[in-house]
Amino acid sequence: MLGRVAHGIFWMYRYLERAENTARLLAAGQRMTLTRGKDMADQEWRSILTTLGLRQAYEACHDDYEGAQVCDFVLRSKNNPENVMAMVESARTNARACRSALTAEVWEAVNEGWMTLRDLLARPVRDSNLNTSLAAIRRESTLARGATHGSMLRNETYSFARLGTFLERADNTARILDVKYYLLLPSLSYVGTPLDTGQWDNVLRSLSAERAYRWLNSGRMDARSIADFLILDDRFPRSLVFCYSRMRQNLAELAQLHGAEGTCHEAMRAADIRLTGKTVEDIFEQGLHQFLLEFTAGNQALAGAIAEDYRFVA
C-alpha cells in the first residue's frame, strides 16, 4: 500500500468522524440552550466554540451568540475554513484520491453524503432547518462507516481507516471533557441542584452517551460515575479506553502484517501506561484537566508517529 494512500485513508476517516462529532456537539448545545436563559445559552455556545477551537475566529466575526448564527459559522461559514462542510469535502477529496483503495460501496456512501450535505448546507442555517442538517451529517457519516464495516477487506487499508476513526474520536471525547471538566469535579457532585444534572446530561448528550449511561446507572447521576463512564468504560464506544483498545488492536495488526513494530507502537505503550489500570480516583488525584491535557498531547504524538512510521509523506 502506498504511503500517500495510507495517509489519505487515515485522514478521510478522521474528517468523517470529526464532522459527525461536531454535529453531535451542536445538537446537544442546541437542546441545552432551548431550556436555559440567555446567559446560560451564551455560555454554552462559547464553550462549544472553545471545544472546537473556533472561539477566536467566531468572535472576530460576531458580537453575540445567537444559536443559528453559531451553528452556521461552525457548519458552513466561509469565515471558518474548518467548517463541517469543508471537513466533508476533505473526506470526499481524500476518498477520491484513494478511490482504488476503497470499495464502490464506501466511495458511493462518501460521495452521496457529500452531495446531500452540499445541497442541505447550500443556504444559511436557521433554527427551522438546523436539526435536519445535523441529523443528516451524522447519518451520512454513519452510512460511510457502515459501508466500511460491511464491504472492506480486513487489510492494511482497513487498519488505517480504523486508526483514523478512533484517534479522532478519542481526541474529540477528550476535548469535550476538558472544556467541561469543572462540572465533573467531585466537589460539585454534592451540590446536586437541577441545574447541575442538566449540565451533566448535556455532557453525556454531546457524546451520545445519555441513554447508555442511564441504562447502566439506573438513572443515578453523579460526576464521578459520569467521568468514569466517559473515560474508562470499555463498553462505551466513545470512551477513551474503548478508542485506545481498538487502536492497540489496529496497530498490532499492522505490526503483524509488516513483521515489525515502529515508534508508534512505543507511543501506544506509553499511552497505555497513562490509561490502563487507572481508576477514576487516580485521575482525579492527578487532576482531570492535567490528565486530559496529557492525553490529548499523547494522542497527537501517536498520530505523528503513525505518519512517520508508515511514510505518509515523502
Add this chain to the structure above:
Amino acid sequence: MTASEPAKFDEMHMPDGTVREAYRGYNQWLEGQDEGWMRRKAFEAESFFRKTGITFNVYGEDDAEERLIPFDMVPRVITAGEWRRLSRGIEQRVRALNAFMHDLYHRQEIIRSGRLPERLFRDNDAWLPQMVGFTPPGGVYTHIVGIDLVRTGPDEFMVLEDNARTPSGVSYMLENRETMMSMFPELFSKVKVREVSDYPRRLAKSLAACAPESAGSKPRIAVLTPGIYNSAYYEHAFLADQMGAELVEGSDLRVLDGKLQMRTTVGFRPVDVLYRRVDDDFLDPLTFNPDSMLGVPGIMDVYRAGNVTIANAPGTGVADDKAIYSFMPEIVEFYTGEKALLPNVETYRCADPDSLKYVLDNLEELVVKEVHGSGGYGMLIGPTSSKKEIRQFRQKLEARPENYIAQPTLALSTCPVFTKKGLAPRHVDLRPFVLCSPQGVDITPGGLTRVALKKGSLVVNSSQGGGTKDTWVLDD
C-alpha cells in the same frame, strides 16, 4: 453536404424508415416499452452517474468543477459481420503504427525510401530524440490505442484520427454498459451482445506481457495519474481499481538503485510496468520539462536501461499528428505490404501550395484542423462558422499553413438519441480500444460511441457538449 442537411446514413433506420438488421432486436424491445417509463429511466441514468462519480473536469470552468458526460440510452449497434471487417482493418493499422514508430526511432527506412518527408517529424515536438536507437521492452510502442472511426455508408467506415499517445474514454465504454445492464436487464436477455467487462483484465494481461525481463513472473503494474484535478482522473482510478494495480502520483515514485520504486507503508518497492496517463513532457523533469511536478526525476534513465516499461512509450505522440495521419495509407502499405483495409478521410495538407490554395478557396465547405491539436479545440468547421470566424481563421492559416490540414465536411452517420420528443438522429463516431503486446493485438468488441447531442452538430468531443452511448457488438 453542410451540417444542417440530414445525414445520408442512419445506424438504426433505412431511408424509408424500416429498421436495419443490427437494430431489429433492440427495436422489438423498444416498441414494447412505455414512453413515460423510458423518460424516467433517462433521469435515473444521470443520478446513477453522479453517485458513482463518473465525472470529468473541464479546464477553465469555475462553477462546474466536475461535470457529467451526458449518456444517451439508445445503444450504438454493430453487427458481427461489420465488426469482423473493422477488426481486420484496425489490427492492420495498429501493427503498422508500431512498425512505423520503431522505424522512426531506428533506421528511418520510410524516409530513405522517400515515402514520408523528413520535416514531418523533425518539426514535430512529439518526436523525441531520447528514443532514438532504443527499443522498448517487448518492442511495443503503443500498448493502448484508440482508433477514431466515422461512418458514411453501409460499408464506408473511415479512420478520422489515431490516438496512439494516451487514448482516454475506456471507462465510459465499461460504465455505459454497466448502466445499461442495470437499467434494462431484460434487454440483454433478448439481444446477445458481446462482453466488454473483461477489458481491465485484458489490459493487465497485455501490460504484464510487455514487462521488462527483470520483472519476473508477476510484474508489478502501476497507473500514473497527474492527480484528482486531472480531467480523466476518474478513469485512472477506475482502471487501477479494476486491474488491481496501484494508482500512483509522481510524488509516490522515485528512482532508487537503478529501478523505479514507489513509496509504500513498508518502504520503497519496485514498479515494473508504468501505465502512465501523464504526457511525455511531464514524465521526467531531468529529461523533459524541468518544472514538472507530475513525473519522476530520472525515470528515463531507468527506462533506457530496460528496467521499466512505460506504456505508452514516450514519443508515440508523433503518430497522433494529423499531418502524419494524412500519410497513413502509405505507412500501412509500407510496413504490411498490403493496401490499407480502413481508408482515411480525404485530407488536404496545407503545407502543400496547391492544397493550400484549394483549402483557402473552399473554407466554407471544409473542416480545418491543427496538426497537433486535439479535443476539438483550434479547429474550423466551415459550414457552421460565421463569415468573421472564417476570416479570422484564414489569417491563421495563411500565417502558418504547415500547421494545418483540411478535410471535407463529412456526412457522419447518425444514430437516434432519446429526446423529450422521442427518438431523433444525431451524428456519432466510434472509438474502439486496442491493446498491443508481444502476444498480439487484442481488440475489445465494443468501444466508445460519442454523439453530438446538438441537432445537426458534428462535434462529438465531450469537452464541447458531446455525449456517449453504449456500443454493442452483436454476437453471431
